[in-house]
Amino acid sequence: MENNGYKDFAEKIEKLDKEFVWHPFTQMLDWEKEQNIIIERGEGVYLYDIRGNKYIDGVSSLWVNVHGHNNPELNEALKEQAGKISHSTLLGLGSVPSSILAEKLIEIAPKSLKKVFYSDSGSTSVEIALKVAFQYFRQKGAAYRNKKKIIAATSAYHGDTIGSVSVGGIELFHSIYKPLLFETLRITYPYCYRCPFNRTYPDCGLYCAGEAEKVIKVHAEESCALIIEPMIQGASGMITMPPGYMKKIEKACKDNGVLLIIDEVATGFGRTGKMFAAFHEDISPDAMCVAKGITGGYLPMAATLFSDEIYEGFLGNYRDDKTFFHGHTYTGNQLAAACAVKSLELFKKYGTMNKIQPLINRFNELLKDFNDLENVGDVRSIGLMAGIELVKNKETKEPFSAEKMTGHRIILNARKAGVIIRPLGDVIVVMPPLAIDEKTMDVLMSVIYDSVKKI
Ligand SMILES: Cc1ncc(COP(=O)(O)O)c(C=O)c1O
Incomplete structure (x- = not known):
């Protein structure tokens, strides 16, 4: 029940939001007309709005939350x-938590990675990987001067800065910026439900990987790096790779002298059931981008991890001009780094990676039920990361028309029943905090099931 003071407060904040805040990825004309939810606090896997309503956080506050909200230890x-201190610069100075965190990150990362470059968002971590890959070959010698291009995957999402948009491939988000972007080469990301090569897994024998290998081989002399979201492409619609694909990409990069950058911004920190998605196929990247879950979902922080070989390519006398002249004001922020250190400690203390394994089994069981629904075409998942693709016609896989906003209508239904989720077009994303328990998972999934069934 709302008392009057509370109601006045809620109305005031709602008014301020509508009057002054421009929301990301949001058509503000719609926002201004709608009754919106404004979050005031969180507790475990629950969010509470300013009117006192309680919701399960079904997308981990945009794929970041790990140990739950308002965790006393964090x-x-x-x-x-x-x-002690909230911020001091990493330009020319070190800090205690950023040093401790760097060691902890290297400890848990693929063994090929030895150095940590900090930044503050997934996009910036990608930007750094791209600039480093380019500069690495510029400095390697005249024989490598042609290696200027980046190979990226179709329908990729690597962030919103101009460099990360250049390697992105989501028409709706990216096409308008084309005149501003640098040229990239493309491999076709596998999408088994709607195979771009009209094949069927496993009879296809990973034809898609063979095609990607050709691109890498043909363009190796002009390419410095390949960037890819390993095991699952997130923002394009939770599209999972067929087993064996990632390993073949890794081999093709290694065989052809193209650096492999894996973007683990979405997949990192346990999300796929392993600490990093790279471990599903024992991938040894040259660079790895991490962000989102690094602080347990508390503060903006990111890191790009590199191999020693790349790092050493930047060493030299000042006059050699080999310095990486890049860094953000809040690079390695002390508060964020301390929070990230604690989050990694909590992974051990809570036994998070072991604890989530039965939870993932339960998640998969519950996801299977969605296949019976009339408008569900495909259900894809890895770990605690899932996409439910809605279609108008199950037989033909015909999508709904975009104007129907089917995904959006479903999430509005879910909200009424106390669940916050966010769609990617007509793919319903489910990505609860790793701290969710089985009972809450059951409630979450049953609300989503009913909301999808209602359309
Ligand atoms: C794979 C991947 N890379 C990069 C980004 C960009 O991260 P940020 O929004 O923190 O800039 C995202 C965000 O969703 C992502 O999923």
């Missing part, structure tokens, strides 16, 4: 760090 780590 709060304490933040308080402790704030009592």
Whole structure:
């Protein structure tokens, strides 16, 4: 029940939001007309709005939350760090938590990675990987001067800065910026449900990987790196790779002298059931981008991890001009780093990676049920990351027309029943915090099931 004071407060904040805030990825004309949810606090896997309503956070607050909201141990780590210092620059100075965190990241990352370059968002971590790959070959010698291009995957999403948009491939988000972007080469990301090569897995014998290998081989002399979302492409619609594909891409990169950058911004920190998606196929990348879950979903922080070989390519006398002149004001922020250190400690303390394994089994069981629904064409998942693709016609796989906003209508239904999810077009994304328990998972999935069934 809302008392009047609370109601006045809610109305005031809603008014301020509508009057002054421009929301990301949002058509503001719609936003201005709608009754919107404004979050005031969180507790575990629940979000509470300013009117006192409670929701399960079904997408981990945009794929970031790990140990739950308002976690007392993360709060304490933040308080402790704030009592010392909240920020000092990493340009020319070191810091305690950024040093400790770097060691911890290298400890859990694929063994090929040895150095950590910090930044503050997934996009910036990608930007850094691209610039480093380019500069690495510029400095390697005259024989490598042609290696200027980046190979990326169709329908990729690597962030919103101009460099990361250049390697992105989502028409709706990216096409308008084409005149601003640098040229890239493309491999076709596998999408088994709607195979771009009209084949069927496993009879196809990974034809898609063979095609990608050809692109890498043909363009190796002009390409410095290939960037890819390993095991699952997130923002394009939770599109999972067929087993064996990633390993073949890795081999083709290695055989042809093209650096492999894996973008683990969405998949990192346990999301796919392993600490990093790279471990599903034992991938040894030259660079890895991480962000989102690095601080347990508390503060903006990112890192790009590199091999020693790349790092050493930047060493030299000042006059050699080999310095990586890049860095953001809040690079390696002390509060965020302290929070990330604590989050990694909590992974161990709570046994998170072991705990989520039965949860993933339950998740898969519940996801299977969606296949029976009339308008569900495909259900894809890895770990605690899933996409439910809606179609108008199950037989022909015909999609709904975009104007129907089917995905959006479903998430509005789910909200009424106390679940926050966010669609990617007509793919319903489900990505609960790793801290969710089985009972809450059951509630979450049954609300989503009913919401999809209603359309
Ligand atoms: C794979 C991947 N890379 C990069 C990004 C960009 O991250 P950010 O939004 O933190 O800039 C995202 C965001 O969803 C992502 O999923």
